[in-house]
Amino acid sequence: MSLKKTIILVIALCLSLIFVACEKQQVSYPIDSKVSTTLERTVIPVPVPSTSPELLLNEVSKYSQYGYGVWQFGGGLGFQKRLDIMPPAYTDTSVTKTANLLRFFTITDIHITDKESPPQLIYLQRLHDTLSVGVSLYSGIMLYTTHVLDAAVQTINALHKQSPVDFGISLGDTCNSTQYNELRWYIDVLDGKVITPSSGAHVGADTIDYQKPYKATGLDKTIPWYQTLGNHDHFWMGSIPVDDGLRKDLRQSYISGNVIAMGDVLANPANIAKSDYYMGVLDGSTPYGDIIGAGPVGKFSSAPKVVADPGRRSLLRTEWMKEFFTTSSNPVGHGFNLVDPNQEKGFACYSFVPKSNMPIKVIVLDDTQREDDGSADVHGHGFLDSARWSWLKNELDNGQAAGQLMIIAAHVPISVEVTAPDSEMGWWTDPKNAVTLPDLIAELQSHPNLIMWISGHRHLNTVKAFM
Numbered sequence: 001m002s003l004k005k006t007i008i009l010v011i012a013l014c015l016s017l018i019f020v021a022c023e024k025q026q027v028s029y030p031i032d033s034k035v036s037t038t039l040e041r042t043v044i045p046v047p048v049p050s051t052s053p054e055l056l057l058n059e060v061s062k063y064s065q066y067g068y069g070v071w072q073f074g075g076g077l078g079f080q081k082r083l084d085i086m087p088p089a090y091t092d093t094s095v096t097k098t099a100n101l102l103r104f105f106t107i108t109d110i111h112i113t114d115k116e117s118p119p120q121l122i123y124l125q126r127l128h129d130t131l132s133v134g135v136s137l138y139s140g141i142m143l144y145t146t147h148v149l150d151a152a153v154q155t156i157n158a159l160h161k162q163s164p165v166d167f168g169i170s171l172g173d174t175c176n177s178t179q180y181n182e183l184r185w186y187i188d189v190l191d192g193k194v195i196t197p198s199s200g201a202h203v204g205a206d207t208i209d210y211q212k213p214y215k216a217t218g219l220d221k222t223i224p225w226y227q228t229l230g231n232h233d234h235f236w237m238g239s240i241p242v243d244d245g246l247r248k249d250l251r252q253s254y255i256s257g258n259v260i261a262m263g264d265v266l267a268n269p270a271n272i273a274k275s276d277y278y279m280g281v282l283d284g285s286t287p288y289g290d291i292i293g294a295g296p297v298g299k300f301s302s303a304p305k306v307v308a309d310p311g312r313r314s315l316l317r318t319e320w321m322k323e324f325f326t327t328s329s330n331p332v333g334h335g336f337n338l339v340d341p342n343q344e345k346g347f348a349c350y351s352f353v354p355k356s357n358m359p360i361k362v363i364v365l366d367d368t369q370r371e372d373d374g375s376a377d378v379h380g381h382g383f384l385d386s387a388r389w390s391w392l393k394n395e396l397d398n399g400q401a402a403g404q405l406m407i408i409a410a411h412v413p414i415s416v417e418v419t420a421p422d423s424e425m426g427w428w429t430d431p432k433n434a435v436t437l438p439d440l441i442a443e444l445q446s447h448p449n450l451i452m453w454i455s456g457h458r459h460l461n462t463v464k465a466f467m
Contacts, residue, residue: 027214029214030154030217035155039076043071044071044073045070046071048066049067058126058140084467085466105165107169108455109172109230109456110149110173111136113182114177115282115289116198116199117177117312118257120237120281121138124138125138131266136176136237145197146185153189153190153216153217156223160222160223167226168225171228171230171409171411172368172457175232176238178236179254179314180311180323181312185197187323190327190329192216192217192329193328195216198211203284204284204286209287210289221329224331224354225330226335226362227334228365228411231411231412231457234368235371247262247272254313257306258304258306259294259303261297262277264276275297277294278295293306316346317371324336325337336348338350340391351364359403361405361406363408363409364410365409366410368412369381380457381426382412383427385434386434393443400449405449406449407451407453408450408452410453413458
């Protein structure tokens with residue numbers, strides 16, 4: 001054997017050993033074999049013992065010791081027949097014939113999070129420790145966002161085997177803060193790819209469970225899934241345009257090596273221009289993701305550092321939509337292939353018919369704010385510009401004329417905010433909004449074939465009847 005052939009053989013053997021080693025690291029995380037819906041059982045929290053001290057949200061290592069985060073199974077929820085909102089002809093209780101027209105799943109507000117990214121708002125949770133802000137700022141679940149999605153996908157697959165699902169739809173906020181790597185993790189989990197759930201230096205990738213690369217299960221390839229745009233998918237932390245004039249270094253901060261410093265933007269969005277606090281990142285080399293690089297600027301001699309990563313770059317709305325065409329699940333584009341090409345770039349509305357033999361149309365509506373709307377507030381309001389408002393009315397008219405039952409799928413809900421109408425969860429009352437909330441509801445109710453509006457955004461399970 002020649003020296004050249006020997007070298008090639010050795011290289012091939014080495015590569016083979018590397019691949020085997022990689023396969024050993026690419027573990028999966030299978031769920032419990034028993035899969036139930038909330039009709040059968042629920043998960044409820046066990047009360048924290050009265051003798052336990054109050055813990056900070058980030059004191060995850062103490063949860064088990066003091067009885068925090070303990071859950072148990074509860075009874076099923078059942079369902080309620082709302083005959084009171086149906087036309088009189090359909091309220092005859094003696095009618096017993098039913099039919100299953102469509103079966104689909106929804107997921108929403110996944111908030112896939114790069115916990116090691118420098119422009120986060122982790123420290124703000126400490127400043128507002130009584131505010132229920134969830135994963136957007138800080139939560140222990142930030143360590144496992146891709147794993148939680150993988151578990152949800154496995155649950156969908158199991159339910160699909162019990163009773164086939166016609167399609168699925170995600171109602172937005174797939175990413176926590178517009179990042180390329182966050183979006184790729186999201187799509188790749190649904191596609192069943194190998195996930196490396198860390199960034200920068202990838203610390204802990206060999207030793208810490210939540211940092212280790214793993215093989216996602218992937219959604220059953222026979223289930224088509226569709227995507228809706230959320231405010232976190234195209235605004236920094238779901239709140240501010242990345243190219244906001246008050247913070248000209250915001251886009252660059254995503255791929256920098258410095259933890260960002262700013263003021264309390266929850267108290268006033270204009271505080272984004274200040275540099276009062278370093279916002280921190282999570283330390284992936286620690287079992288519970290300790291918060292590091294966070295606190296008042298005066299306590300640091302220099303900016304806390306992270307290893308920069310170009311994969312953290314912030315995506316424009318058009319770039320975010322384009323990424324859904326790089327996928328191995330169906331359909332390619334996940335709905336954005338159906339957008340009218342005559343609309344302006346970044347138009348994220350479309351409609352589809354899930355079953356060719358069933359007169360049901362899903363209207364996927366982008367009701368998030370525009371990047372150029374001029375608002376200085378948190379960009380979480382419901383909003384339609386004139387193009388989207390005209391498009392929606394046309395879709396409703398066409399569906400009604402065709403005798404189709406219609407479902408609107410949007411990110412921001414309507415008339416369910418629990419605070420003031422101008423809260424970031426509510427419909428924007430600014431004149432730039434092409435339609436007021438009362439006029440929107442009147443238009444919806446003028447189309448009796450519209451059966452529901454489904455949405456996410458609030459991280460709550462709520463059903464509201466519009467009489």
